[in-house]
Amino acid sequence: MIELKDVYKTLDGRKILQGLNLHIREGETYVIIGRSGTGKSVTLKNIIGLMKPDSGEVNIMGQCINNMGKEESYALRQKMGVLFQSGALINWLNVEENVALPLVEHQRHLSKSEVQSIVQHKLELVELEHAGKRMPSELSGGMKKRAGLARAIVGNPKIILYDEPTSGLDPVMSNQINDLIISMQEKLGVTSICVTHDMSSAYRIANRIGMIYEGQIIEEGTADQIKNSQNPIVKQFISGSTVGPLTQ
Numbered sequence: 001m002i003e004l005k006d007v008y009k010t011l012d013g014r015k016i017l018q019g020l021n022l023h024i025r026e027g028e029t030y031v032i033i034g035r036s037g038t039g040k041s042v043t044l045k046n047i048i049g050l051m052k053p054d055s056g057e058v059n060i061m062g063q064c065i066n067n068m069g070k071e072e073s074y075a076l077r078q079k080m081g082v083l084f085q086s087g088a089l090i091n092w093l094n095v096e097e098n099v100a101l102p103l104v105e106h107q108r109h110l111s112k113s114e115v116q117s118i119v120q121h122k123l124e125l126v127e128l129e130h131a132g133k134r135m136p137s138e139l140s141g142g143m144k145k146r147a148g149l150a151r152a153i154v155g156n157p158k159i160i161l162y163d164e165p166t167s168g169l170d171p172v173m174s175n176q177i178n179d180l181i182i183s184m185q186e187k188l189g190v191t192s193i194c195v196t197h198d199m200s201s202a203y204r205i206a207n208r209i210g211m212i213y214e215g216q217i218i219e220e221g222t223a224d225q226i227k228n229s230q231n232p233i234v235k236q237f238i239s240g241s242t243v244g245p246l247t248q
């Protein structure tokens with residue numbers, strides 16, 4: 001579904017991705033972990049097409065996106081939904097209007113009532129069906145993320161990318177988001193990539209976890225395999241220890 005082959009990316013003279021390989025299977029939830037500044041978001045941006053690799057290949061659903069024209073890459077982007085860290089809601093639009101935005105902008109053939117019915121269905125999926133008229137300022141952090149998720153799925157994407165979906169949330173709200181990520185996978189059959197620092201979330205939602213270190217995936221496996229990894233860098237990262245080899 002998503003494949004990065006030997007991807008290199010240097011930014012401001014700093015080598016961020018250094019031969020990164022990633023192979024994400026259809027329908028799985030793959031979680032990327034790693035220390036701050038190791039290139040997790042840069043990896044996501046290469047997948048969405050917001051950044052191009054210096055070398056290497058990015059293949060999405062069998063199509064190489066490196067040299068894609070504007071129209072082709074636009075069409076491919078429509079198959080991906082992104083939940084940004086903050087939810088990225090527009091403050092002066094209510095929840096329904098925020099969720100409807102991608103449809104209003106990109107699917108102009110839909111009537112007003114069709115848009116309303118799609119939006120209502122997506123709000124139900126994220127359990128916000130009674131909050132459609134609220135403004136973003138009237139939402140809790142968790143509700144903002146859920147509204148952002150409803151907007152990310154409004155175009156029925158095949159792939160969802162989550163950037164720190166539980167950041168800034170208390171454990172209860174984090175678990176609600178984790179459950180929703182699992183339910184998106186089960187109900188919509190989407191393939192998901194999630195970047196997170198939250199290991200309890202990673203263990204809960206991931207089919208597989210990959211750790212980035214020095215621009216490469218240094219370890220990959222199920223939650224249990226990662227928990228039992230013998231790699232000292234992985235062990236140190238997941239335990240949060242400040243003593244040891246992790247210098248990046």
Ligand SMILES: Nc1ncnc2c1ncn2[C@@H]1O[C@H](COP(=O)(O)OP(=O)(O)OP(=O)(O)O)[C@@H](O)[C@H]1O
Nearest residue numbers: 011012014016034035036037038039040041042043
């Ligand atoms: N557009 C850019 N121009 C220059 N440098 C950039 C750009 N985007 C990211 N970087 C740099 O690339 C490195 C990796 O950034 P990235 O945002 O991918 O890290 P991250 O692993 O997602 O970190 P965090 O966990 O803190 O979000 C950082 O040093 C960052 O400053």
